[in-house]
Amino acid sequence: MMEYSKPINPKIDTMNAFIKFSLGAAALLAVGIQACKPKNTSSAVSGDAAVKAYVPPGKYDEFYNFVSGGFSGQMSVYGLPSGRLFRVIPVFSVDPEKGWGYSEETKPMLMTSHGFVPWDDLHHTELSQTNGEIDGRWVFGNANNTPRVARIDLKTFRTAEIIELPNSAGNHSSPFITENTEYVVAGTRFSIPVDYSNGDVPISTYKQNFKGTISFISVGKENGKMDIAFQLLLPGVNFDLSHAGKGPSHGWFFFSCYNSEQANTLLEVNASQRDKDFILAVNWKKAEEYLKAGKGKKEKVRYSRNTWDETTHSGKHEILEEVTVLDAVALKDICYLIPCPKSPHGCDVDPTGEYIVGSGKLAALIPVFSYTKMQKAIADKKFEGDYEGIPVIKYEEALYGEVQKPGLGPLHTEFDGKGNAYTSFFVSSEIVKWNIKDLKVLDRAPTFYSIGHLSIPGGDSKKPNAKYVVGYNKITKDRYLPTGPELAQSAQIYDISGDKMQLINDFPTIGEPHYAQSVAADLISKNSLKIFKIEENHHPYVAKGEKESKVVRDGNKIHVYITSIRSHFSPDNIEGVKVGDEVYFHVTNLEQDWDVPHGFAVKGANNAELLIMPGETQTLKWIPEKTGIYPIYCTDFCSALHQEMSGYVRVSPKGSSVPLSFSLGKNSSDPTSKENNSNAQ
Ligand code: RUQ
Ligand code: CUA
Numbered sequence: 001m002m003e004y005s006k007p008i009n010p011k012i013d014t015m016n017a018f019i020k021f022s023l024g025a026a027a028l029l030a031v032g033i034q035a036c037k038p039k040n041t042s043s044a045v046s047g048d049a050a051v052k053a054y055v056p057p058g059k060y061d062e063f064y065n066f067v068s069g070g071f072s073g074q075m076s077v078y079g080l081p082s083g084r085l086f087r088v089i090p091v092f093s094v095d096p097e098k099g100w101g102y103s104e105e106t107k108p109m110l111m112t113s114h115g116f117v118p119w120d121d122l123h124h125t126e127l128s129q130t131n132g133e134i135d136g137r138w139v140f141g142n143a144n145n146t147p148r149v150a151r152i153d154l155k156t157f158r159t160a161e162i163i164e165l166p167n168s169a170g171n172h173s174s175p176f177i178t179e180n181t182e183y184v185v186a187g188t189r190f191s192i193p194v195d196y197s198n199g200d201v202p203i204s205t206y207k208q209n210f211k212g213t214i215s216f217i218s219v220g221k222e223n224g225k226m227d228i229a230f231q232l233l234l235p236g237v238n239f240d241l242s243h244a245g246k247g248p249s250h251g252w253f254f255f256s257c258y259n260s261e262q263a264n265t266l267l268e269v270n271a272s273q274r275d276k277d278f279i280l281a282v283n284w285k286k287a288e289e290y291l292k293a294g295k296g297k298k299e300k301v302r303y304s305r306n307t308w309d310e311t312t313h314s315g316k317h318e319i320l321e322e323v324t325v326l327d328a329v330a331l332k333d334i335c336y337l338i339p340c341p342k343s344p345h346g347c348d349v350d351p352t353g354e355y356i357v358g359s360g361k362l363a364a365l366i367p368v369f370s371y372t373k374m375q376k377a378i379a380d381k382k383f384e385g386d387y388e389g390i391p392v393i394k395y396e397e398a399l400y401g402e403v404q405k406p407g408l409g410p411l412h413t414e415f416d417g418k419g420n421a422y423t424s425f426f427v428s429s430e431i432v433k434w435n436i437k438d439l440k441v442l443d444r445a446p447t448f449y450s451i452g453h454l455s456i457p458g459g460d461s462k463k464p465n466a467k468y469v470v471g472y473n474k475i476t477k478d479r480y481l482p483t484g485p486e487l488a489q490s491a492q493i494y495d496i497s498g499d500k501m502q503l504i505n506d507f508p509t510i511g512e513p514h515y516a517q518s519v520a521a522d523l524i525s526k527n528s529l530k531i532f533k534i535e536e537n538h539h540p541y542v543a544k545g546e547k548e549s550k551v552v553r554d555g556n557k558i559h560v561y562i563t564s565i566r567s568h569f570s571p572d573n574i575e576g577v578k579v580g581d582e583v584y585f586h587v588t589n590l591e592q593d594w595d596v597p598h599g600f601a602v603k604g605a606n607n608a609e610l611l612i613m614p615g616e617t618q619t620l621k622w623i624p625e626k627t628g629i630y631p632i633y634c635t636d637f638c639s640a641l642h643q644e645m646s647g648y649v650r651v652s653p654k655g656s657s658v659p660l661s662f663s664l665g666k667n668s669s670d671p672t673s674k675e676n677n678s679n680a681q
Helices: 014-032 049-053 203-209 284-292 371-379 521-525
Strands: 063-068 075-080 085-089 122-130 133-143 148-153 158-164 183-187 211-219 226-235 238-244 252-258 276-283 297-309 314-327 335-341 344-349 355-360 365-370 383-387 390-393 399-404 410-415 420-425 430-435 441-446 451-455 468-473 489-495 502-509 516-520 550-554 557-565 568-570 573-578 582-589 598-602 610-612 617-622 628-633 646-652 661-663
Touching: 049 489, 049 502, 063 122, 063 468, 063 521, 075 502, 122 516, 133 516, 133 521, 148 183, 158 226, 183 238, 183 252, 211 238, 226 284, 252 284, 252 344, 252 355, 276 284, 276 344, 276 355, 284 314, 335 355, 335 365, 335 371, 344 410, 344 420, 355 371, 355 410, 355 420, 365 371, 371 390, 410 451, 420 451, 430 451, 451 516, 468 516, 516 521, 550 573, 550 661, 557 598, 568 646, 582 598, 582 610, 598 617, 610 617
Parallel strands: 226 314, 238 344, 335 390, 557 582, 573 646
Antiparallel strands: 063 075, 063 516, 075 085, 122 133, 133 148, 148 158, 158 297, 183 211, 211 226, 238 252, 252 276, 276 335, 297 314, 344 355, 355 365, 365 399, 383 390, 410 420, 420 430, 430 441, 451 468, 468 489, 489 502, 550 557, 557 568, 573 661, 582 617, 598 610, 598 628, 628 646
């Protein structure tokens, strides 16, 4: 989130006014004299722009675009360059559309050490890498509120694991990864007293009692399983963003931090006092050595790890009680600070691994640091002193150079792999292209309005695929038809295959987009799962055919083993349920065809629907409170007779003697039919 307020009207922002004026003039010209194309329209949508973004019906996009859902807590998936929305992946927030957080199987996925947390704030997406290149296996997302990291499996586009972070608050500088996905990192946004200390202290004792931590989460090579390998204990500051070194700088990780003033009130003023905050350089290979040498301290904490099992179609929640902490002040040579002007935000490493770009939110220049110079400065001890026990490298000794007058309020930088960098400017609302070697500005394009992150496919990896840059804007204002006080945020796609950026498309986004990443479509689509095999379903309440469907009472719990296939449930008549019973509908979708989910809902349930994929079992819990007849029905239009895909549950008073029975295909209007316990086949 941005720390300063959004402009009341971007049109009166001076820079914007200038840009809009020139754009407006260009647009007028374009309309007025179509025949002779005016110059300088490269940033307006004109000429062949629409063709470049047009993906004809039935044709596929070139890229998948994974976009953070911000305060929606989810991740959305778009196509590039069309901007078509394919899917919203539920991650940290409940999603009634898919039953996420409502079905019994998915509830454990949203458990934390604070209990069930139904929402979060997802800021960054990061695709897994092998050898510094996107490998299409997983995409990670961070939770900024109740600090967590999620891993999404790109075979199924489902959240496969969520791990909570102890000793942390507001996980923002996350989930960035090392070049072989050895680690996903998470730095605390809010320093707080660590969980294993007494946290009941006056807020005014920030300087003495508040600590910052950075977590290194290891990722299982084959199964992706996440574990907190170690945490670094650091002075109390706010960690903001980060990126791993690569190539020669592999083994290092860089984090921007602000509030080195250690203010605990009115941060907008008090955390902007110093001319420079820092980029923290972490030698994680060194940290690994200390860890091996037993220098880590095991601390008692509580945090959750939730994992999804694809064979039981269920999540498992566990509480872990120990974490290994390395004191980054006491243990030398792990951490160094590099001064970085004006409340740094983005911290980006170029594809060669040599250049580290810091973006000061309030700065009017961009410092570019050199990994080689930084190493030399450390070897030669070119320090200006220390900050709370961490050596501070002299600014000039690590600096490669500064991009002068690039724009106002640089936030984030991505790379095209051809020696150029693209930086987003929030205050001046533009993307600026510059050359990394000579630090000269090459091109600028306005954004509508107030861009935050930007993203090039592979733009933070070793191998960018530099066809497009997408800007993610904080403010939409007049771009779309008004929808009351709340407007969607927007993304804008620019073609960057030529020297000049060309705006070709824009589309609204879900929640507030922060970071996003894209990957060539075939890398994902070739592995995409179509169905779950019914014979591999190990759910404890599965019914692998209608013959296995049944209703079983166990005290006041009723387990309904119910199946779905076009276009009926089995059973579809159930009697003998009593008020106050706990009814569990375990719905197995017997379909084995791609794209045939069934839904399931029951009248009056304090719950969402279930949406069950072919071969899967999901469970809806319902406690009926009144006698009567309750329809159940399929919620996802699945066949011409979808409306017929329904049934009835009879609820009798507590203590009633109506026996439990269930049936399919016995018409009760037939006077010869009586209550039965048989499963019609
Ligand atoms: S942020 S707009 Cu939460 Cu990544 Cu920079
Ligand atoms: Cu099944 Cu509609």
